Each structure stands twice: as structure tokens, then as C-alpha cells.
Amino acid sequence: FASNPIKEHELEGKGKVRNENTDPEQENELVLHFDVNKTIIMIDKAAGKSTSDLLNIVIANAAWGHIHKGEEGEGKAVWKLFSKNPSILSPGEGLITYSSFVEKTHPFSRNIKRKITKKSRDALTTTFTNPGQPGSRLRGFVESLRHKLQLPSAVVGTKLSRQAGLDGAEVYLLPSFLRALRTLKESKRKFSVIFRTFGSDLLDVAREFNAFCCGVHPLHVGFRMDGSDGQPDMRLFIPGAPTSFPTKGSSFRTEEAAKCSVELENSVEFKGQPRFGSIDRSEQTVTLALGTLKQRKSASDGYPFSHVAKERIITGKRNIYNFFKKAVSRGPLSLAIRDCFVHWREHSQAGNAGKLFVLDSINLQEGKQQIFFDDNIQYHNAKIVDICDIRSPDVSVPLPRAIGRFLVRAEPLESITNESYYVNKIKQCEESFRRSFKIRTQLRKSLLKCPKIQQTLRSIHNDQARTPSPQKPYIPWPKLPEICRSSTSTTFEEVSEPSTPQTRVGSPVLRTQRSLPTTAKEKWKMEVKIANKASHFKP
Structure with missing residues (x-):
């Protein structure tokens, strides 16, 4: 626990x-x-289902077949048995169990009470192997389960x-x-x-x-x-x-x-x-x-x-x-x-x-x-x-x-x-x-051998021991803005661009970085322009 x-x-x-x-x-x-x-x-006494009813449902859950369109004029989908034996796993592709077919063709809706839909479903699955029903060929398996x-x-x-x-x-x-x-x-x-x-x-x-x-x-x-x-x-x-x-x-x-x-x-x-x-x-x-x-x-x-x-x-x-x-x-x-x-x-x-x-x-x-x-x-x-x-x-x-x-x-x-x-x-x-x-x-033992992991865990433990303080908002890559403000080094997105003259920490580059355009190329052009003005350098 x-x-x-x-x-x-x-x-x-x-x-x-x-x-x-x-x-x-x-x-x-x-x-x-x-x-x-x-x-x-x-057996389900509360629902009024006998052992025979439940065994029919069991077979309906494990009987696989195809869905066919109804004959002309009917328009209703028809389920036809494919598997000779009931099984938990599908014996082939594109097959569906009879129980799933019944759920698809008798979905719950706001227009029909759930009790009515449930009753319609049960009427089909509890008689699945009865004579004249889609699973009548599997009747022997119901009798076999009953014998067990x-x-x-x-x-x-x-x-x-x-x-x-x-x-x-x-x-x-x-x-x-x-x-x-x-x-x-x-x-x-x-x-x-x-x-x-x-x-x-x-x-x-x-x-x-x-x-x-x-x-x-x-x-x-x-x-x-x-x-x-x-x-x-x-x-x-x-x-x-x-x-x-x-x-x-x-x-x-x-x-x-x-x-x-x-x-x-x-x-x-x-x-x-x-x-x-x-x-x-x-x-x-x-x-x-x-x-x-x-x-x-x-x-x-x-x-x-x-x-x-x-x-x-x-x-x-x-x-x-x-x-x-x-x-x-x-x-x-x-x-x-x-x-x-x-x-x-x-x-x-x-x-x-x-x-x-x-x-x-x-x-x-x-x-x-x-x-x-x-x-x-x-x-x-x-x-x-x-x-x-x-x-x-x-x-x-x-x-x-x-x-x-x-x-x-x-x-x-x-x-x-x-x-x-x-x-x-x-x-x-x-x-x-x-x-x-x-x-x-x-994995835990391997990670704990790493000094950095140990340091992090101790830090978490020490933080919990102190008086809780309001949590600061999470900022991904928190040092990235500082790096941008202190350097004009190119990023991995800018490797194809020529390098620019390095500027001092107090140069106008720092004061204008906050409003630089977002694309890499525009950013580089702006940095070159500001750096040229600051150093009176003309290429």
C-alpha cells in the first residue's frame, strides 16, 4: 500500500x-x-437471468462473425457466424462478436429508455444459441458448459x-x-x-x-x-x-x-x-x-x-x-x-x-x-x-x-x-x-549512484523540511533568455548564417534584445545592424 x-x-x-x-x-x-x-x-437472480441465459451470453461474447447488409428493402445489418468454436481471441480479421454486434445495432440513446434498450439486447443474447437464432450451431457448447x-x-x-x-x-x-x-x-x-x-x-x-x-x-x-x-x-x-x-x-x-x-x-x-x-x-x-x-x-x-x-x-x-x-x-x-x-x-x-x-x-x-x-x-x-x-x-x-x-x-x-x-x-x-x-x-539503484541525482534528492528533501513557500510559476528553459541577452552566439537554427562581431555586455544589443523579431534570420540582421552602429563599424 x-x-x-x-x-x-x-x-x-x-x-x-x-x-x-x-x-x-x-x-x-x-x-x-x-x-x-x-x-x-x-446465475443472476436480481436480473432474472437463469444459468442457461448466462451461458448463452458467454457464448455470444465468444462467437465471431461478419456483418452483412440486409436483403433489398430491409436495410438492416445481419450478423453471420464465422467461427466454428467459441474463443476469447478473434480467429481472423474483420470479425466481431455477436454481443458487440448487438450493442452496435441497439445503442443507448436519449429517445429510448435504457431499460427498453437493455431488454432488447438481453432478448437477443440470452437466446443466442436457441433454434432459429444466429448461434444455433453453437448450442452444443452451451450444453458442454452446463455439464461442467x-x-x-x-x-x-x-x-x-x-x-x-x-x-x-x-x-x-x-x-x-x-x-x-x-x-x-x-x-x-x-x-x-x-x-x-x-x-x-x-x-x-x-x-x-x-x-x-x-x-x-x-x-x-x-x-x-x-x-x-x-x-x-x-x-x-x-x-x-x-x-x-x-x-x-x-x-x-x-x-x-x-x-x-x-x-x-x-x-x-x-x-x-x-x-x-x-x-x-x-x-x-x-x-x-x-x-x-x-x-x-x-x-x-x-x-x-x-x-x-x-x-x-x-x-x-x-x-x-x-x-x-x-x-x-x-x-x-x-x-x-x-x-x-x-x-x-x-x-x-x-x-x-x-x-x-x-x-x-x-x-x-x-x-x-x-x-x-x-x-x-x-x-x-x-x-x-x-x-x-x-x-x-x-x-x-x-x-x-x-x-x-x-x-x-x-x-x-x-x-x-x-x-x-x-x-x-x-x-x-x-x-x-x-x-x-x-x-x-x-533503475532506481542505478540512478541513485549518480552524484547529480543524489544532490537533487537531497535538495528536494531539504526543501520539504523548510517552511513551504509559494511555488514560482514553471518556466521551461529558464536560462535561455539570459543567454540570449548576454551573447550574440548563433543557435542551432542559425548555423548557416555568418558569425557576427561580439558585443560588450553593456552594448545596445542587450538593451534591444527584448524586442527582437522572433525568426532567426530577422534576429541576426537586427543584431548586425545594432552592432555596426554601436562600434561605428562599416563592412
């Missing part, structure tokens, strides 16, 4: 780097932000499945997500998990996630992250979500779990702050309210957190950043945050109005790397994530520096079919940051 970049260096003489992990191979603690819908689950989401027949309908909230025959949390957490725990890595969603699905997520943490998940029986093994307790404490499950031989009883929850909320580490909250955004500020998941339903609704105690209200990007920093600095944990969908929608789904993500994009001062996974992130546009650096919270981090390092576009086509998907993505992000960190460290 952030630090003052000036104070990272020992400025008292030797240019020694301090307060920074200079071993690029050292494993850092991870702070993992996960979107929910189409990132770790394949099936629970083993041996656990369907069992007590373990039911108490984890798995009432049907399909998984809820993606196996690749749970596998990533288990791999990190078994590798003895330190990590925190922050669930980020616009929707109202956190309670269902918490139920299965807590079953996973308590060792009673039907696909991970016996694996624990509930603190019973002396390691951090990663359970989500949300009202209505069970934090313990009655199983034979379990070390946790319901009363003990409730007591643990109370002790957690009143512990010194959290000062009574819950592990869940809601973010509200406006034009003026951003606010995090802890202990509530309430959100505005429309832009005209009033302030949603009037019922929340003042000590649980955190306002401003820097303060929210400091809250997350302090929370994870006490040790690994899980948090659940509901973000402000209304603000994002009212700003045309712009990234800088989306899910707040403040980080230190340059240094890992306390050895923590943050990574945000969301299926709505685009490779040319953060779209749904407001990623900014703590040094300049009002400025977005350039996307090329963030993608593959701090931001990951979650690809459901891969996260469903590859159980190691999130494990691999985390490794790639770490390797990317490690490489850039190593290069910056080597």
Missing part, C-alpha cells in the same frame, strides 16, 4: 533505498477483489449440499474460484478476499462460502478456513448467513460461532466494524457505510445511510483506501461490499463512475498486491472499475499499466472449463508486477 515516494530513499548521503521490499522474488500478500455475477457465479457446472450425482440432494445452499444439481460458486482459494491456503499464502457486487446476491454467496470455510462444502469436505486450525478466519459475517454448520464431529457449535462473531465485531482490530458494507457515490464524494447493504434504487432517492452510525461512515477515496489498508494489515480476512449501481448507470456505465478500486500502482510498501477480477472489464476500457492511485485519487490509472497486473477481465468461457483458471491468472499478475518491480528497483 502507498507511501511517500520521496521518503523511500535515504537522502542523507548514500542514496540507499529503504522501506521497500527489494527482493522481487519474495511472495507478497494478496488482496483479491472478486465481482460476483459471471465472475464467480453463473453439474454437481457430482453422489452429492446432489445430500445434507451437505442443502446446508451449503445447493438445492439443485448445479454448483453456485465456480469450482475454479474455490480451487484458487484452496490452493493459496495450502501453499501457505497470505491473502484477503473482497466480494464486490452491484446486486443483492451477497447473502447466497456468503452461505456457500462459509460452508466452504467450515469444511462442509460437498466438493471440499474437511478443508477449513474458519480459524479452527489456528489460521485466519475467512468466513463472511453477514446477518442471515450461517457461520457454522451442524455436522458430526464439528469443533464449532452454533453458540460458539455466534460468540465468535460478537467477539470479532468488538475486537481491537476492527473497533466494532463489521466485515460488510455498501458504497454510495455522488458527483461530490464517495461514501462507504459499514454494517449495511442498502442501496439507492434511483438517482432521485435520498441519502441511503441516514440509519447508519457516524462511526461506521467513511467518506472520501483516501479514507476508504486507508480503511481497507488497515483492515487487511491486521491479517487475512474476507469482506463483502455492495457497490453503487445507480451512479454507474446514470453516468453511462463509465469506468470512473464504477466500483471504486484505490491502490498503490507503483510500490508494494507493505508487501500487498491488489487484483480485481470482473467479467465487465474490457481490454481497452476498465468500464466497470474506477481504478485510481492513492497518490492522485481523482486520476485513473492508465489501463495498459493495470491490465494483467491489477485488473483481470474474468472470462467465463475459461473459468468454467478450466479449474485452474484463477490460480493461473493470479500467478500471471504476480509475475507481471514482479518484473516491473525488479526493473524499477534496478
